[in-house]
Each structure stands twice: as C-alpha cells, then as structure tokens.
Amino acid sequence: MVSAGIVGAKATGLGVWRTVRERTFVIACMFATLFALFALVVLFYGIVRDGWGALSWDFITNFPSRRAAKAGIYSALVGTLWLMGLTTVVTVPLGVGAAVYLEEFAPKNRLTAFIQLNISNLAGVPSIVYGLLGLTIFVRGLQLERSLAAGALTLSLLILPVVITAAQEALRAVPRAYREASLAIGATTWETVRDHVLPQAVPSIITGIILGLSRAIGETAPLITIGAFAFVTFLPSGPMDKFTALPIQIFDWASRPQAAFHELAAGGILVLMAVLLLFNSLAIGLRLYAERKIIRL
Amino acid sequence: MKGSSVGVFALAIAVAGCGGGSGSASENGSAAEALSGEIVVDGSSTVLPISEAMSEEFTAEHPDVRVPVAASGTGGGFKKFANKEVDVSDASRPIKESEVEACAANGVEFIELPVAFDGLTLAVNAQNDWVDHLTLAELKAIWEPNSQVRYWSDVRPSWPKIEIKLYGAGHDSGTFDYFTEAVVGSEGSIRSDYTGSEDDNTLVQGVAGDKGALGFFGFNYYVENKDKIRAVPIDAGRGPIVPSEETIRSGEYSPLSRPLFIYVRRDAADRPEVAAFVEFYLSNAVEIVPETGYVPLTAEIYDLVAARFKKRTTGSVFQGGSQVGMKFEEILSKETGEQ
Numbered sequence: 001m002v003s004a005g006i007v008g009a010k011a012t013g014l015g016v017w018r019t020v021r022e023r024t025f026v027i028a029c030m031f032a033t034l035f036a037l038f039a040l041v042v043l044f045y046g047i048v049r050d051g052w053g054a055l056s057w058d059f060i061t062n063f064p065s066r067r068a069a070k071a072g073i074y075s076a077l078v079g080t081l082w083l084m085g086l087t088t089v090v091t092v093p094l095g096v097g098a099a100v101y102l103e104e105f106a107p108k109n110r111l112t113a114f115i116q117l118n119i120s121n122l123a124g125v126p127s128i129v130y131g132l133l134g135l136t137i138f139v140r141g142l143q144l145e146r147s148l149a150a151g152a153l154t155l156s157l158l159i160l161p162v163v164i165t166a167a168q169e170a171l172r173a174v175p176r177a178y179r180e181a182s183l184a185i186g187a188t189t190w191e192t193v194r195d196h197v198l199p200q201a202v203p204s205i206i207t208g209i210i211l212g213l214s215r216a217i218g219e220t221a222p223l224i225t226i227g228a229f230a231f232v233t234f235l236p237s238g239p240m241d242k243f244t245a246l247p248i249q250i251f252d253w254a255s256r257p258q259a260a261f262h263e264l265a266a267g268g269i270l271v272l273m274a275v276l277l278l279f280n281s282l283a284i285g286l287r288l289y290a291e292r293k294i295i296r297l
Numbered sequence: 298m299k300g301s302s303v304g305v306f307a308l309a310i311a312v313a314g315c316g317g318g319s320g321s322a323s324e325n326g327s328a329a330e331a332l333s334g335e336i337v338v339d340g341s342s343t344v345l346p347i348s349e350a351m352s353e354e355f356t357a358e359h360p361d362v363r364v365p366v367a368a369s370g371t372g373g374g375f376k377k378f379a380n381k382e383v384d385v386s387d388a389s390r391p392i393k394e395s396e397v398e399a400c401a402a403n404g405v406e407f408i409e410l411p412v413a414f415d416g417l418t419l420a421v422n423a424q425n426d427w428v429d430h431l432t433l434a435e436l437k438a439i440w441e442p443n444s445q446v447r448y449w450s451d452v453r454p455s456w457p458k459i460e461i462k463l464y465g466a467g468h469d470s471g472t473f474d475y476f477t478e479a480v481v482g483s484e485g486s487i488r489s490d491y492t493g494s495e496d497d498n499t500l501v502q503g504v505a506g507d508k509g510a511l512g513f514f515g516f517n518y519y520v521e522n523k524d525k526i527r528a529v530p531i532d533a534g535r536g537p538i539v540p541s542e543e544t545i546r547s548g549e550y551s552p553l554s555r556p557l558f559i560y561v562r563r564d565a566a567d568r569p570e571v572a573a574f575v576e577f578y579l580s581n582a583v584e585i586v587p588e589t590g591y592v593p594l595t596a597e598i599y600d601l602v603a604a605r606f607k608k609r610t611t612g613s614v615f616q617g618g619s620q621v622g623m624k625f626e627e628i629l630s631k632e633t634g635e636q
C-alpha cells in the first residue's frame with residue numbers, strides 16, 4: 001500500500017485509480033451498513049404488521065390464556081422486570097468489583113493473566129451452557145428450585161464476562177496522571193480508585209452494563225434449561241417465586257398451530273422491544289448524567 | 298419391543314372401555330374447602346396446551362392454588378419428575394424403561410393416566426396431485442436409515458420423478474420417538490438426510506413451500522393449515538385411512554394415532570390440591586381437550602382413567618413389551634369390576 005501510494009502521488013494516471021478504489025471502498029461500506037439496516041427494517045416491519053393488532057391495554061394486563069382473544073403477557077412482563085432488576089443487583093457489584101480488582105489492585109502475574117484469559121473466553125460460551133450450569137448450581141445445588149433468584153443468578157453468570165471486560169476497559173481509559181496525582185498527595189489506592197478513577201469510568205461502565213442486560217433480556221435458552229415455566233397465571237411476589245419471562249412466552253405462542261397465537265407472539269416481541277428501549281434510554285440518561293458530573297470536576 | 302405396544306394401546310383401552318365405568322369419580326364437590334399450594338407441571342410441549350387450559354380453568358376455581366406449567370419435553374420432564382422436581386409430568390409417549398428405573402432409584406412411584414389422543418399426520422404439498430395414499434411399508438421404506446428412496450418414483454414407479462424432500466420432528470421430541478417406533482420399527486432410527494425441527498410450524502412451512510415435500514407433525518398443525526398442505530391417507534393393512542377426529546379417536550388411524558399422558562407422582566397425589574387438580578383434569582377433559590386442538594378420549598374411558606387415579610394404581614401398563622396391551626385391559630376391567 002505504501003509503495004502504491006508513492007507511485008500514485010507521482011503519476012496522475014494512477015491517482016485516478018486511487019480515487020476509484022477509495023470510492024469503491026466507501027460504497028462497499030455503505031452497502032454493508034444499508035444491508036444491515038435493510039434486514040432490520042424488514043424484520044421490524046414484519047413484526048409490527050403481525051403484532052400491532054395484538055397490542056392493547058388488556059394484552060399488557062391479562063394473564064396468558066388458552067383463548068387467544070383473552071390472552072395477555074402480564075405475568076411474563078412482570079417476570080422479565082423482576083429478572084432484569086435482580087440481575088442488575090447481582091451483576092453490577094460483582095462485575096465492577098472484579099474489574100476494579102483486576103485493573104487496580106491485582107498483581108500482574110501468571111495467575112491474573114490466566115484469570116483474564118478465562119474471562120475473555122467465557123464471553124464466547126454459548127448461553128445454553130450457562131443454563132446447564134445454572135440448573136446444576138442454583139436450581140439443584142443451592143436448592144433455589146425454578147425461582148426468579150435461580151434465573152437471575154444464571155443470567156448474571158451469562159453477562160458477567162461482558163460487564164467485567166467493559167468495566168476493565170473503562171478503567172484502563174482513565175489517564176494514568178489522575179492516579180499518580182492522587183497518590184502523590186498521599187491518598188491510598190482505595191481512595192484514589194473511589195474518588196478519582198471510578199467516577200471517570202462510570203459512563204463507560206454503564207454502557208457495558210447496558211450491553212450485558214440487553215443480551216440477558218432476550219435470552220431464552222438458559223431460562224428454558226433451568227426450567228422456567230411457559231404458563232404462569234400469578235405474579236411473583238419475591239425472588240423465590242416461580243416465574244415466566246417474555247422470551248419464553250413468545251416462544252410458546254410462536255410454536256402454536258393457531259395463527260391467532262402467532263399474532264400474540266409478534267405483539268409480545270413488540271413489548272419486549274419496548275422494554276429493551278426503555279431500559280436503554282434509562283441507562284443512556286444515567287450515562288449522560290454521570291458524564292456531566294465529570295465535566296464539572 | 299415396545300413397537301407393538303403403541304398400536305395396542307387404543308384397542309386395549311377401547312375394549313376395556315366396553316366394561317363401562319360407574320359415573321365420574323371426580324366430583325370433589327368441596328368448593329367451600331379452600332385449597333392452596335403449588336402444583337408443578339412439566340413435560341411434553343405437545344401436551345402443554347391441554348395442561349395450560351386445565352391450569353387456567355382450575356386456578357380460576359381455586360385462586361389460592363398455583364399451577365405453573367413448563368415444557369421441558371417428554372424426556373426432560375421425566376428427568377425432573379424422577380428427581381421429585383415435578384408433581385405432574387406431561388408425556389406424548391409412554392414412559393420408557395430407563396425412565397421407570399430412574400424413578401425407582403429415587404423412590405418415585407407414579408400413576409399413569411392417558412388424557413387425550415393426537416394423530417401424527419403425514420402431509421404433502423397442496424400441489425402434489427399424485428399421492429393418493431401411502432402404506433405403512435412404503436413409509437418405512439421412505440424413512441428408514443439408509444433409505445434408497447430419493448424420488449417419488451422410487452416409492453411407486455407410476456409417480457413422477459420429483460425429488461422427495463422430508464420434514465419431521467427433531468430428535469428431542471416425544472413425537473420423534475413415537476414416529477420412529479411406529480413407522481420404522483425401532484425407536485430413534487431414521488434416515489439422517491431429512492429436515493428436522495422441534496417447531497411444527499417450521500415443518501408446515503417447509504411442506505407448504507415445496508412441491509415434492511413429505512412431512513410429519515401433529516394433527517392440529519395440519520388442521521390449522523389445510524389450505525396449504527394435504528394429509529396423506531395411511532394404509533396399515535385395513536385400507537387407506539384419512540386422519541380425522543373420528544379415525545383418531547376410534548383407533549382406525551392406528552398406529553399413527555397416539556395417546557397423550559399425564560404422569561402423577563404417587564406421593565404428590567396425597568396432597569389435596571394435587572388430587573383435586575387431577576380429578577378436575579379428567580372430569581373436564583371431554584370439553585376442554587377439543588378446544589386445544591386435540592382429540593378427547595370417550596367419556597367412558599375418562600371414567601375408567603379417573604377410577605385408576607382414585608385407586609392410585611401405580612406403574613406403567615407399557616412395561617415389559619408387547620403383551621402390555623392385555624395387561625392394561627386386565628387392570629382396567631379389574632378396577633371396574635370392583636367398583
């Protein structure tokens with residue numbers, strides 16, 4: 001490339017060729033973007049077309065039913081909100097804590113390098129494997145049965161690698177000078193991390209958590225593996241209660257023979273997307289707030 | 298071994314049904330006595346719609362009882378059942394010997410209760426105008442492992458040389474177990490080059506979009522898609538039989554009409570809410586089962602099944618191979634005799 005560039009700069013004939021290549025590259029990139037967007041638009045259009053009719057207040061506040069006209073997603077929606085809440089509560093302290101330890105405190109030796117390698121690898125493990133792990137450890141080992149707690153802990157395991165990695169990168173991006181300045185005036189490492197490093201990293205950490213939760217909210221396989229229920233006509237009143245969740249309810253409806261249930265499934269997908277967007281905008285708001293605080297510092 | 302038991306079941310239960318049951322054993326009539334607790338139902342996704350409907354109606358009557366229903370599959374359900382994690386296990390095939398042993402190893406006893414019939418439908422594309430019927434032997438030739446059938450003309454020379462594309466249940470389902478046992482003759486053996494899916498809607502779409510297709514799936518998936526696909530009459534030695542509610546119920550469509558079951562844990566049946574739920578299940582099945590797209594047993598047979606539950610008769614009538622049918626008949630007539 002370098003030699004081609006030099007030659008091209010000398011001979012204008014080759015300069016034209018360079019421009020053509022550049023244009024081609026830009027068009028190819030645009031095409032790739034449009035293709036992804038197009039697929040998304042088609043999918044979205046199909047779901048809205050099929051599911052719009054299913055949406056109503058009754059659909060949100062009714063329990064599932066064998067009669068499609070009466071069926072709603074109340075228990076699944078509430079189950080998903082519970083799951084997301086509990087997963088956040090478990091994941092944030094563990095994920096951020098692990099990242100802070102690995103970045104700020106842990107000695108750089110073979111053991112931590114090995115741990116680091118494992119965390120990166122865990123991010124690529126198929127979600128059903130986490131389901132099996134959750135079934136063995138939480139459902140059976142800890143006797144949590146098929147409770148929200150078991151589901152949330154399983155989902156936490158699933159997204160922890162993503163959250164830890166993102167938080168580590170956020171911490172790494174904080175300039176070294178901040179730490180040195182703090183330590184130089186006599187602050188301990190803990191004080192430095194608490195008052196200077198973490199606040200700087202918070203916006204990026206939040207992004208990592210959003211990514212993790214967005215993945216967790218749509219996961220079906222691990223929840224089915226731990227035995228989450230497909231038909232639930234009560235609301236969970238605590239973390240030890242049995243539950244269902246939106247992806248499972250959608251999956252159940254989509255596999256029915258009757259077309260009316262397929263419509264409900266599409267409606268369920270719209271609700272799931274709305275919840276996801278709500279979560280994300282909440283997190284983006286938090287992120288903006290955190291960023292503004294940093295600028296004031 | 299179990300191959301012959303699937304067909305025998307319908308006959309056995311029908312013969313025993315002639316004995317007649319003395320009224321419904323299920324009216325608990327004690328609505329005033331408030332039941333509470335939680336009944337965990339899991340198992341076959343084929344039976345799921347029936348159990349869901351029962352859960353819905355039962356909890357409407359008994360609001361303090363929770364009946365969550367899951368669908369881990371017939372095999373997955375039995376695994377959890379043997380582990381005492383499930384009170385009622387839905388099954389689209391009889392319990393296997395290995396599953397009976399797993400239950401025994403954990404001290405789990407069970408009550409086997411048939412609750413409905415389903416017909417496995419073999420369907421072709423709506424544009425397929427050559428297939429009038431298929432015999433069981435032809436089906437076996439098409440589906441068996443290392444089958445040489447590639448074109449429809451390989452099945453019958455008079456049929457066109459159009460490639461035959463096969464769609465069927467994936468390996469994890471009870472439907473797969475049942476089909477391979479009833480058609481190929483040994484459970485789990487099938488040619489490897491067919492399109493398998495656990496989602497029957499995918500199979501329907503496959504058959505609907507492919508002129509040369511042949512697929513098998515639950516009868517209710519055919520009923521909902523009659524405009525796109527055509528059911529093939531099956532000749533099992535008594536002439537071609539079209540799957541319909543009548544032929545499935547009467548056993549004429551045997552061996553591709555299959556019973557669906559619930560298995561109740563014996564110790565769970567001592568809990569009043571579980572007993573009430575199972576009694577509710579059996580006494581309302583005649584009305585509720587058709588609403589879910591399945592074929593109900595006759596009222597007389599439900600009475601016999603309810604009597605079986607009332608006596609808490611444990612064990613499977615399908616244990617020990619092909620003489621099983623007789624055994625089931627004996628059990629049922631003995632039960633009715635004593636009533």
